[in-house]
Amino acid sequence: MKLFATSQIAGIDKYTIEHEPISDIDLMERAASTLVDWILHHAEPDQHMVFFVGPGNNGGDALAAARMLAWALSGIEVYILDLGKEMSDSANSNLERLQQQNRTRISYIDADSPMPEIKSTDWVIDGLFGSGLSRPLKGLPAKVVKHINASGATVVAIDIPSGLMGEDNRENDRDAIIRADVTLTFQFPKISFLLPENDPFTGSWVVQDIGLHPDAIEKTETPFFYTDHQVARKLLKDRRTFAHKGNLGHALLIAGSYGKMGAAVLASRGCLRSGVGLLTTHVPRLGYSILQNSIPEAMASIDQSDLMFTQNPDLAPFNAIGIGPGLDTKCNTGRGVQRMLEEELKKPMVIDADGLNLLARNPEWLKLLPPETILTPHPGEFARLTHPVECGYERLQLAIDFAKDNGVVLVLKGAYTAIACPDGTCWFNSTGNPGMATAGSGDVLTGILLGLLAQGYAAKDAAILGVFLHGMAADLAVEESSQEALLAGDITQHLGLAFATLKDS
Ligand SMILES: NC(=O)C1=CN([C@@H]2O[C@H](COP(=O)(O)OP(=O)(O)OC[C@H]3O[C@@H](n4cnc5c(N)ncnc54)[C@H](O)[C@@H]3O)[C@@H](O)[C@H]2O)[C@@H](O)CC1
Numbered sequence: 001m002k003l004f005a006t007s008q009i010a011g012i013d014k015y016t017i018e019h020e021p022i023s024d025i026d027l028m029e030r031a032a033s034t035l036v037d038w039i040l041h042h043a044e045p046d047q048h049m050v051f052f053v054g055p056g057n058n059g060g061d062a063l064a065a066a067r068m069l070a071w072a073l074s075g076i077e078v079y080i081l082d083l084g085k086e087m088s089d090s091a092n093s094n095l096e097r098l099q100q101q102n103r104t105r106i107s108y109i110d111a112d113s114p115m116p117e118i119k120s121t122d123w124v125i126d127g128l129f130g131s132g133l134s135r136p137l138k139g140l141p142a143k144v145v146k147h148i149n150a151s152g153a154t155v156v157a158i159d160i161p162s163g164l165m166g167e168d169n170r171e172n173d174r175d176a177i178i179r180a181d182v183t184l185t186f187q188f189p190k191i192s193f194l195l196p197e198n199d200p201f202t203g204s205w206v207v208q209d210i211g212l213h214p215d216a217i218e219k220t221e222t223p224f225f226y227t228d229h230q231v232a233r234k235l236l237k238d239r240r241t242f243a244h245k246g247n248l249g250h251a252l253l254i255a256g257s258y259g260k261m262g263a264a265v266l267a268s269r270g271c272l273r274s275g276v277g278l279l280t281t282h283v284p285r286l287g288y289s290i291l292q293n294s295i296p297e298a299m300a301s302i303d304q305s306d307l308m309f310t311q312n313p314d315l316a317p318f319n320a321i322g323i324g325p326g327l328d329t330k331c332n333t334g335r336g337v338q339r340m341l342e343e344e345l346k347k348p349m350v351i352d353a354d355g356l357n358l359l360a361r362n363p364e365w366l367k368l369l370p371p372e373t374i375l376t377p378h379p380g381e382f383a384r385l386t387h388p389v390e391c392g393y394e395r396l397q398l399a400i401d402f403a404k405d406n407g408v409v410l411v412l413k414g415a416y417t418a419i420a421c422p423d424g425t426c427w428f429n430s431t432g433n434p435g436m437a438t439a440g441s442g443d444v445l446t447g448i449l450l451g452l453l454a455q456g457y458a459a460k461d462a463a464i465l466g467v468f469l470h471g472m473a474a475d476l477a478v479e480e481s482s483q484e485a486l487l488a489g490d491i492t493q494h495l496g497l498a499f500a501t502l503k504d505s
Pocket residue numbers: 010013014024027028031054055056057058059061088128129130131132133134135136137138141158159160186210
């Protein structure tokens with residue numbers, strides 16, 4: 001799915017109105033009816049609801065929804081924010097319709113009015129501001145937002161929590177943004193919803209399809225995408241009838257050191273479960289029996305060192321190389337990595353964990369990275385590779401620049417993992433859950449990406465598909481147990497089901 005800036009969404013709305021064609025007020029009616037469906041599904045029949053209405057079309061949506069709900073629910077109150085200016089035409093028409101219906105108490109809030117009473121058992125429907133917000137909230141709107149946030153009521157935001165911008169919120173006053181429990185957002189998630197600092201505002205968010213024109217969506221260019229089932233399914237290649245292990249790729253994984261052999265085992269399992277033909281895992285001597293006992297499907301390549309990686313094997317037989325999980329950052333290991341990169345290998349690579357930490361200490365290696373390299377930092381590793389940042393938005397911009405400048409696919413891990421590509425595109429992942437915040441889940445991802453690279457997937461496709469499957473496997477694992485108890489090994493165990501589910505979708 002494409003993701004757009006709010007200014008672009010306004011253009012897509014406009015195109016829909018002109019070319020469907022549909023009148024502004026009818027499109028608003030369609031949007032409001034999706035809200036009403038959701039609310040009626042989730043609220044008790046006697047739920048008291050307080051609607052807050054701003055001057056634009058977001059307020060119009062709220063007024064239309066209040067009218068539709070007033071037929072079904074008795075406890076609806078509407079407060080209109082009086083900023084001393086005209087409401088938008090469609091909001092005004094909806095106000096007239098609500099007045100004519102005459103089932104709902106409508107009040108105004110101006111600078112002199114006391115703040116309305118909101119009980120903690122109420123639902124607040126936030127229609128103050130949507131995608132038309134042009135600057136941070138101050139004065140009366142900020143006061144109303146703070147009053148709602150302090151009420152303890154359940155807050156349902158229409159389209160965007162009022163006060164939140166669709167993209168950059170660095171200049172925003174965080175106290176003057178609605179803290180919603182649920183955001184019912186129209187057609188597309190907004191980019192700011194995918195950044196960690198905005199989670200307290202959006203709560204959980206649900207996309208409401210309002211039927212915006214497919215031609216406008218197709219024509220409007222954007223660097224941002226959301227990897228849904230459809231995107232991932234298209235990337236997944238079928239295995240040929242006459243496939244054999246010799247043409248499904250031979251992967252080399254360089255991982256593990258004294259005390260960290262588990263990382264090598266987990267990444268090996270992830271790799272083998274992603275469909276690769278052959279895997280050789282290169283480990284220090286002490287890791288030999290650990291590897292052979294725990295994962296007999298992998299071949300072992302043994303380092304000359306007992307404790308750590310120091311020297312890669314001949315790279316000729318391998319289709320792709322993965323390096324980093326549990327590697328440690330000792331000097332000898334660093335020298336080993338440097339020698340390997342200086343071989344000017346033209347093999348696709350994935351670099352994770354201590355591989356990234358070594359790269360951060362030796363930024364001159366960046367120019368030695370082969371084409372089709374994937375780096376998989378979590379935010380801490382990315383800060384070491386670049387510099388610390390204030391917020392997720394700044395980190396995202398930095399990731400996009402880093403991928404373009406260095407010609408690498410950068411997988412910035414976290415909830416909604418962002419994959420920044422050398423072509424300037426950025427793909428947010430839709431699968432995964434907080435259960436994955438557990439030791440070793442990143443190692444499993446490295447293995448999956450290595451397996452896909454070795455099978456011939458381009459680095460960008462391997463990253464988008466691999467991250468999606470990794471998250472999906474964790475989601476399937478959590479369905480059977482819980483986020484708390486999720487182990488990284490459960491992700492590998494559910495990868496088979498993830499592939500099968502994706503194929504069936
Ligand atoms: N036809 C459409 O364009 C559709 C729009 N929809 C709704 O319309 C919303 C966008 O509507 P609008 O563009 O009218 O925008 P808003 O409803 O966000 O309101 C914008 C208004 O608020 C004022 N404003 C902006 N920032 C302010 C600030 N900091 N303090 C005080 N006033 C401020 C603006 O001057 C403008 O009058 C969407 O979020 C969605 O809810 C939906 O009804 C679907 C269809």
